[in-house]
Structures are given as structure tokens and as C-alpha cells.
Amino acid sequence: MTPDLWAQAITTLKPDIMVAMADTVTDLEAKTKRIRRSVDRSLRWLDDNLEKSKDTGIPIFAHVMGHTDIEERGRSAKETAERDVQGFVVNVLGLKEDQLSQLVKASTENLPTDKPRVAYGLSTPEGILEGVKNGVDLFDGSYAYKVTEKGRAITFRFGEDLNKDTSTDHPKTLNLWDKQLSHAFEPIDKDCGCYACTRPHTKAYIHHLLNAHEMLAPILLMSHNIYQLDRFMASIRKSIDNNKFDEDKESFMNYYSHSIEIDGRRGHEDEVDTESLGVHLKKKRAMLHVNIEQ
Template sequence: MAPLLFTVLNNEISLRLGRLSLASKILDTPNCILNTVRGSVLHLTPDNLRLLPFQAVGITLEQLYPASLDVQPPASTKFPGGAHEFFNLQEYLLYFDIHDPVKQVKARINSDKFISVRTHQGIRQLTLANYLLYMNAYKPDFFAAFSDSLIQKNHGDKRVQKSVDRTLKWLDDTLDRMEEDANVFGMLGGHNIREERVRSAQETVKRNVAGFVLNVSDIGDTSEERLDLLRTSLNHLPQEKPRLVYGLGTPGDILRAVSEGVDLFDTSYPSEMADNGHAFTFKFATDSNVSDVTTLSINLWDKSFARDFQPFVTSCECHACQNYTRAYTHHLLIAHEMLASVLLISHNLFVYGRFFERIRNSIKMKTFDEDMRQFLLRHEGQAQIEHSMKHDVEPKRKTDY
């Protein structure tokens, strides 16, 4: 593995532009990593994928993990050239994690020796030794460390403390066993206990990790609570390393997290919306500030689109909008045709990728605060603005928790 380099391109403490690079592969941040199902972006062929503005793909190990414990290792680890060659993703930055950030194991039982993973034939056990064996075989560009992650909303103090202790021990073992230039992202824990979130962040920073992963999918009851807990961890991380966050996908949450210094996100939200028949209609900055569109998406299941022969978004340059209509996609959904999913996911991901491009341009042009204010005002209303823009008047305090 070659070393993954991260460069902060501006001087802002939290609202920052960055660049991840490994050899000739470059990923400008803020940005997102494409979610996959067994190494493929859902509903898309590699040719479809290359029409979208993305440079990084994420793969979940548990989707490849053998259902039978006596079958070791997964067949895909035996392919020469690693995961890039096996999944035909040579030109992308490839990221591995153990768990699917969308479909978590709700009844997860972990111990000092293993963690539970979901396979297509039930729950199985994964040890650290096997995980590192697979990472050496797949040769991803960067991967998440082995961790005792908690996904239920309520846990006692002792269970959370044990989770942080286990994760730190496994991180030490990982760094000892892997090659020096392995790009390991430390998993931050602490769940909803602020003192443990601070301890997890401060201890992980002491290790030689390439970046950090934070999962806020199952903590807090509202976006505000999740962002507040996320901020507790972010305040203790160094500026020179990237931060990847799971569980924040809506445009408003993305903008708020970017304003707090988050660099990378997952793409579960566009996929979930496409699966529900929704096509994105939002834009950020530039021409979106004069748009009268206040909806984030349209529901193509609605009968009102049966005779609507417009594209999803008139000005969109994606393949679906250039060649198909709302009426046709509505018909495909009613007929349960797979092409509907192909069109919706390709459109949503295209819009999502352009959304991040415009975020980066807005930061570069130093108009992000006003662009964000206008976007939230248009799509969420005045009630959400004060909380979202708190970073304008409240400086970051590294001791806050």
C-alpha cells in the first residue's frame, strides 16, 4: 500500500478544502464515497458508474464474508491484483469497512476476540486476525480499523467505556501487524457519552492513523443532537488528517457537518431515496439561489407525473434527464421495471456529486456561509437557520465536551 496523503488547501479551522491523493488518484474534499453492494454500486454497471462525478468507492467486508465459518477466506481474496482488479475499480480510491453503514446488525454481540457481522445466511463472527488477512489480500487504498461499535441508542456507561477500550486495543494491534504505509482510519467511539467521545478522540489521535471515522447513525433523536455529539469528537481532532462521517446524508445535514470540518460522507441517502422512487431536485449555490424550487426531491410514484414529459430537472446534465421523462419513469415504477431504479439512482448520484462540487466552489469563493443560509432558508425555513449558523458567532473551543 502506498501512503495516502491529505492536504488542507485553505487556512480555515473548520470550514476547509482538502485533497486526498494516492499516486495518480485524487479526491478533493468535502466529498463522498460511493456505497456499494458486494463491490458494485447498486443498479449501475461500471460503464454507468464512469458517467458520474466520483473518485472514491467504499466496499463492505461483511457482504463478502463467507456464510460458513469453515470457508476461509472469501473467494475474492484469491484474485491476483487485489480488490481494484477483482471489482474493476482500478481508477478509483478504494475504501473498506467491516459493516454496512446502512444495514447494521441490530442484535450485535461482540467480545474481546471477535465482532459480529451480517452475512447473507445470518450473523457470523469475525476476528481481528482474519480482518487483517483480508485487508492484506484486498489491498484497499485505505480502510477502517477493527472496532467494537455500538449501534443501539441506549447503552450503560460501562458498556460504552469497554467499547472504547476494545477499539483502542484493536487499533494498536492493527498498527503493529500491518505494514507501516498501511492507511488505517481510526474508528472513534464513545456513543452518546461525551466524556468517552473525548477520550476516544484524544487517544486515537496519539496513534499513527491516516484519518478518522465517526458514525452518528444511531445516536441522538434529532439531527441537532447528532451534530452536537459529532462536534464533541471533531473538536479534539487534528487539522491535518481527514474525517469521514456515516449517518449524515440529507443536504442540510451535509452542509452543517461541512461547516464543522467534516471532509467525507457516505452515499446511503441518494440510494435510499432512489429506492423509494424519489428524484433529487435540489441545487446548492450559483444558479440555485435564484430558483423557486423548495423541494429536495419529487416522488415519481405520484400519479400527477403520469403525463409529465419533463426530465427530472430541466437543467440537469445526467444521462437520465437527457434521455428520459418523469412520465416514463412513473410508468416504470408502476410496472416494477428495474430501469426505474437505474434512472433514479444515476440521477440522484449525479446531483449529489454536483452538490459537493458546488460546496467546494462555494468554500473557495468564500460565499459558503451565505449560500448555506439561503439553501436552508429555501428548503427548511427560518426555524432551522439559527442553529445551523452557530459557527458564525461561537468560536470552536477545544476543551468543550
């Protein structure tokens, strides 16, 4: 997309917030020369975008570039902060987990504190906590969708809501595909205020819906997971207000397992009746029409 097409799209769509164009590097082995060129190009595009959008009145967020180079992230942040933008985007999508903290910090420590910072690539609970620690304000909410797709319900807690005993390696989600839940006639979480839990729809019922491949199953799970993710963010804000964030973050990391939750359907053996309308396999179905002569 060119700056002219970008400006045309903004003028037509009139979004509440717009993000400037950027030259994003995806190669993890990219050399410093390529990274430096992406920073320079993104700054040039930002200037063009600011010029073409100055009459729209729409707040503009700018990308902080630099990819895997600490120095270039710092340079990008400093030069971007000199522009008249209303917020910043710190992108760490696709980067190695052991690099995230230092790369985010290299960006945010060179940005003004009175403007919001959005992070791309820090959607997991662990990523969100690491982002908050390094001054990120806003995050994408794809984690709720991803665990819903796996048939899982968020169960983790943070701050005052977390049981701070010495046990470790607790799962962060509940697998509703688990056959052991077929006779669990209680809600996912009796303390949850979401629609799925307050109705209440039981674990056994949602387990049945998943097996029947009813669309109500992901709807109920998404309702629960979005509610719980919002509750998680509220707990983080309260923890910060109480000056206990670092302590609460350490307790969270010690208490829960941080391995990736597997797909709940993996190894699932309920798909026996291949003639069932609820079969998971996508098959072509034919409708038989019979004309009865009067």
C-alpha cells in the same frame, strides 16, 4: 472478528483503505462505564491492528468512539490522533438528530486538520451540511440510493444554484410515482447533465416505467440522483471557497422542507390488473411447455 482474522482479511483482500476494528455501542441508553470501556477496547484493538498491518502499506483509518458521551468522544479523538493513522471515522449512525452536531464537533475539534475525516450516519443533505460545518471531509452516498428506491428524483440546489427567494418548505425531491406526471413530457431537470435528463427521458416515461416495474426506471433515477448528489458536493466546495458556506447553509435550511420524503408507492392504486406481467406483487409464475408430436 479477532485482530488475527482482521489482519488475514486485509492481507487477502488488499483494499485501498482499511478501517481498524472498533467496539461500537448501539444502546442509546448506554451508561458512561460501557462507553468508556468501548473507547478503551477500540484503542487497544487499533494498536493491535496497526502492529499487524504495518507491512501492508495500506492506509488505515481509525474509529473515533465515545457514542453519546461528549467527554469520551474528546478523549477518544485525542488518543486516536496520537496513533500513526492516515484518517479518521466519526460514527453517529443511529443517534438522535438533535445530538448529531455536538457529538460530531466533540470528535472533530480534537482531530488534526491535515488528515481526512469520514462520517458514518450523515448521508442526508442536512446531515452532510452539518458535517461540513463541523469539519467532516467525506460522507457515504446512500441518500441517492434511498430516494431512488422511493421512486424520487433529487431536485434540491445549494449555494449559487439555489433560488434564494423568501418562500419556504419546498420539497427536496420529485415523486415520479405521481399520476400528475403521466403527461409531463419534459426531463426531470432541463439543466441536469445526467444520462436520464440529457437523452432526454421524460418524467412521463419514467413514471410509466415505474408503473410497469421495469428495471430501467431505477437505473435512470439512480443516474440522475448520483449526478445531482455530486453536483451538491461541488456546490458546497465552491461555497467554502467563496467564504459563503454559513450563509448558503442557512438559505438551504430556510428554503427546503426537512421532513422525510415518503415512499412514492405509498397509496399507489395502479395495481389493478393482477394478471399483468408488470404487477408489483411477487407471484410464482409457471411456464407451460407443450410438446407437439410430429
